[in-house]
Amino acid sequence: MRLAKKDILDMESLSVGEIQYILDTAETLKEISTRPIKKVPTLRGKTVIHFFYEPSTRTKTSFEIAAKRLSADTVSISASTSSIVKGETLVDTAKNLEAMNPDAIIIRHRAAGAPHILARLSRASVINAGDGMHAHPTQALLDMMTVREKRGRLAGLRIAIIGDVAHSRVARSNIVGFIKMGAKVVLAGPATMMPIGVETLGARVTYHVQEAIKDADVVMVLRIQKERQQAFVFPSEREYAQCYGLTQEKLAGAKENVLIMHPGPINRGIEISPEVAEGPYSVILEQVANGVAIRMALLFLLLGGPR
């Protein structure tokens, strides 16, 4: 059964039931990636455009692999090789892509709300692969899938998110998603990295990493963007690593079987120490593996079968 919606733009517009259905479907489809012939004919004859305005390794590859494993035809556009360099607006690009009648457009864009423009102008399903600081719903879904796989549930868990929440679309989508599924979310970092009014989304804020880690079932570490120093968000990488970076010592107060997550790419030795990133609690690479399953599930649920 298809999802009763055209687009996946953010976590706010997904219901608890829909999220569960997506996670269940992903768990079923995950097995396909372990077969010797990693391909099913489900989306044969469907066209999926991957439209990435911003650089991406993980998300782009993950989406392309997902589409290909379902036998969809895929086309990939990046900002530097498209008409954007000739000054074409997003609206015009969207209209032109629409004219070629694709079935889905996956978009990664620098600007919050860009996927909404595309969704408004296109009959194709639009999946947001990350827009500005706004949302990254497939990342949140794959994170939830990973946690649910390991813990068997999401409700009642305590999720600590550490770092630059203010500038992070991953954090926004995870806050909304995990809270919707009944988990508790605690955010930690300097006040310069906490978005104004985030408490109204149901998250708790602390400026002390250890406090957030204590009793946490999951510790999610966010990537630090080095260029934020120019906007006075933090003084130096050294100071950040000392005060907010996740190290073995800081993890001492955590639950015994805590899960360590990171959406990547990692700045080793800044927001997370190499020992923690590669340590026994890290599920960072399992997140990546589940990313393919989540994206297969979404493509299947949006494009597969009769509407």
Place this chain on the structure above:
Amino acid sequence: MENSRYLIKGGCVIDPETGIDGLFDIVIEDGKIASIENPQSAIRNPQSELIDASGKVVTPGLIDMHVHLREPGHEYKETIETGCLAAAHGGFTTVCCMPNTDPVNDNQSVTDYILKKARTAESVRVYPVGAISRGLLGKSLADYGELKATGVVAVSDDGNPVMNAQLMRRSLEYAKGFGLLVIVHCEDRNLTANGVMNEGITATRLGLPGIPNAEETVMVARDIALCELTGAPLHIAHISTEGSVLLIREAKARGLPVTAETAPHYFSLTEEAVANYDTNTRVHPPLRTGKDRDAIRTALADGTIDVIASDHAPHSSIEKDLEFDQAANGMIGLETSLPLSLQLVEMGLIDLNVLVAKMSINPARILNLGHIGLKPGNPADLTIIDTEKKFTVDADTFRSKSRNTPFNGWELKGKAVLTMVGGKIVFDNL
């Protein structure tokens, strides 16, 4: 225009300047107000045309002291002619146009050009506002003497804040000598940074970079301090925050020559209007919270804010049909300003005569325009308003060249039905 003779009959005349508030007839001859008479005693000159205003409100011509007419330089967004038409349709007899044209109105030639175009348009009166600083660059003063002699009524770097406090101080001092009003756009650019909407829960939810209230409030505080230092009149444009209201209220209580304006969108909308990344809601200062909106309403009611001005800022789809963070700031307002302001009366927040003061008498006084109010001998600038007329805002019917309004589709009550400038009818939908 010379021989125009009208008798405006049966209207409820409201003029806060003369204190008139009731049923009166207005006799207009030779483009001037000849007399205001009791309905019984008014004798109709057989040569004068009758305007039946019964059931309507007649007010001194409305003045919008903050508009962008985009000419010269951005004629695809608006021209002086289309801007004047939009003004007339909105009930305005006079507009003041901001200097951020291309070239900037920081010299006699541009002022002359604007005035010439306005004369050719034969519509509403246009008073240009000159630049505070040459090129709006905040580096050196424009030639105020030349600007004043050519016809500007005020100076402003609107759109750009004057970040250099010393330049701001000198501007206030220097303008004093020419009787030029200084209009300030209060914004600390460092605090605005890359912000595109009000900082707060909506920006957090939408993932858009926020603009804190303080970007406006700190500059209001600075400019009030400079007003106190120089003793020069200061007019603060488009107030949007509660903090600014508190500072202005306190400055007025201390007797400083500070006046302030706000725009209809700041008392009609909140940041929540941005929710769907509608670029028509992108404006500077940004739409704020409900608390700020309420403070603006209170400030209008208690007199802290003297003027309602639209900040009419036309943009085409080229500037607006973009990602939210790429879109230009501004919305058009000339054709919605009065209906939105009348909602304040409808809500019982202010009386109609207070509204007329804020949209006509106060701007005329602040700008020292003369001929204020409906007095015999004054040019016949007046607006007839149907306060009961219900309508749906339809941007496609606007006279403005641009369509960038977030109010499209709004159900409103009350609008101008006739606009007269110097005894000439420039808009008639009576």
